[in-house]
Amino acid sequence: MSETQTSLMNQQLDALLYDETNLVANLANASALINDTYTDLNWAGFYLYNSATDSLDLGPFQGKVACMHIKVGAGVVGTAFADQQIHRVANVHEFPGHIACDSASNAEIVVPLTKNGHKIGVMDIDSPLLDRFTAENEAELAEFAKILVQHID
């Protein structure tokens, strides 16, 4: 995917969320769109920052039941939120502090969500396949996150 070309999935996201600002509704459909578009996933969803507890709370997702709260700085999710960087992990078992919510997960990508400097949370996608996520996937998901936050108040 080139820098200038918006993928079909990202065009679909923009259309799907048109005129809708409800956070839960938008995140629920965003997780369903990723799960329908990407092959070989076992989990796709969101963790939202809770400033009262300084942790990330489980949000809308597709997949098996998952960890409800993740401390900032813990696992791939908490690390991506803490450093505000995308983490594309080929083998989660080699990631220090990886949190094994689902033992089927082998690869993971976590994308921070921010809007106007406000840290909303992260998007987390897991796969049973080692090295599942490519640099192209990362670019597409970074753009996906940008479109998504445009639809969040």
Ligand code: SME
């Ligand atoms: N494996 C993640 C935890 C979240 S679940 O995969 C849904 C981590 O290490 O942050």
